[in-house]
Amino acid sequence: MPKNQNLNDAVADVSQGDSVWLGGGDLFGEDNYEWNDGERFEWSNWDIGQPSNYAGEEHCLEMNYQTRGKWNDRRCCDEIGYVCQIPSTKSIPYEFSDFTVYSGNDASSYHDAQQFCERRRSRLVLLQTDEDLERLLSKMNAMDLKQFWINRGEHGQSCSSVTENVVTTGDCLQPMPFICEEVAPHDLHVSDEQPKIEPGTTFNVECSASGVPVPEVKWYKDGTYVPHQNQDIGKSTLLLGDISTADLGMYVCKAVSEIKGKHRIIKGYSFIEAASNLE
Template sequence: MMLMVRAVLFCCTFCVAYTALQNKATFRDTLLKYYNGQQDTNIFAAAMLSCYQKGGWLVMPKDRKLNDAVAEVSHGVFAWIGGSDMFGEGNYEWIDGEDVEWSNWERTNPDNHGNNEDCINTNAGSKGLWNDWPCEFKVGYVCQIPNTKASHSEISELTVYGRQNATSYFRAKRFCQNRRSRLALPQNDDRLEKLVPGTIGSTEYWVAKSDDIGSCSTVSGYGISTTDCWKPLPFICEQVAPNTLLVSDEEPTIEIGSDFKVECTASGVPIPEVKWYRDGVYVPHQERGPGQSSFVLKNVAAEDAGMYVCRAVNKIGGEPRNMQGYSFIEVTNILE
């Protein structure tokens, strides 16, 4: 019987981040990541620290478009955002020290109920309207992280195939491909090395990234190295949730009567299915292919203005994973 040891990427305390990541999106060169797992609902200060540890900050939606994107990614549940008046009642500031100028408060908020509501959360179920809440309440939160600091660890799952499956690099690569995955790819966050001590020890395992024709990459308790590609070794396969999603124009302004095309592409293993939606409804006339979709607006009218959501979906370990992107279309009537 085939020996298979399955391992989700971050073990022990690290697996919390993977399971708690509910949804993610990309907008304006940053990733929006919504966390709301069982062990990852947090008080305001802990949410702020968690985002910092992930290489970003608690999201600061300083305009309508970013706020709409945050509401979409947090899909109907209360979530902390990075604003408060804890240093002066009624004087709301973002965590970067800037005053809150644009706001999206609910009609009766902020009200400082009980003289104990200093932190801002958003409720996507009410169109991303804001509430002031006690900072010690525990809810989910949205992090805003530069794309350059995005960790691969949260979006992939590894499967370790042991000694009974030892084979050449090329056969291991094909084996993974036949299971809608790939040979695990070493990343800058050293996630494979973190997996090694508790899972594969000193044994060498094939991973991706051949250095030249005669040698291929392995990982072991001693780190990444190379050896003869035909040597029979066990190996590690990897599936990757949708990532590096790109929308061709996130904030276009289109003249009434003209035609406009917007494209969306996303990577992942297996290749994700990509579709466009508006107000939760599939946008008609899409041109779709592997990992991409585009739609064309012909003879643009005023009612075509609004928020369009590109959603990329695949399955990792049998569970659906998704990533979103946005195009906020504005329509103008340019007079001659």
């Protein structure tokens, strides 16, 4: 739901100019446009001649129909792309996971299984809640695994496993199938998404993300890597000094991991504006 220009620019960047649905429309009254959370449109970015409600059938909201970032009303039954907006506080790491099962001759003790996964830049599958177990079992229902090690914490000489769909503990030295888990970048956080900066001042903004393996995080502006940044494990801090008009605008933070030969990417944004006139 891009309720302002900055969010709209972010969605346009993520969608790469492809037609996508936005979370709004006038389904409940012609020209009474509102977002899916019930808020009325206080800001809009319609393309020229839009909304048109062609043939009286267009009641859903589309971006990038003819012009990048611009809006169009469209038939809700049409099939186009979409962008999901997930609050970071509701980001569920499990939904970003890829799994590899090791069984048969690969069956190992608990600690050997842990080390095996770590050598492959992954982790022994992490199950912290009953909901995690349900999601895992639903994803793996085609595999006939009666018992396997899981990462849930050790209890003395016993380690956690799933046996007949129930979490149990057992002898850590017992050879058992196991699952290695890779987690795409998620839970990205930008310390200041819309700062207003005074001229000539110094400003830093940090971007961090989680994942297994830990993602590489970098800042970009206008598609170009920003040299003034301090990269660390799973995060990067944008360093701007003596702020001028050239420093204003949209900065994109990219967190990237390679999982199963493919680059998995998540983006965050900081829209730097002037608190007063800059030279």
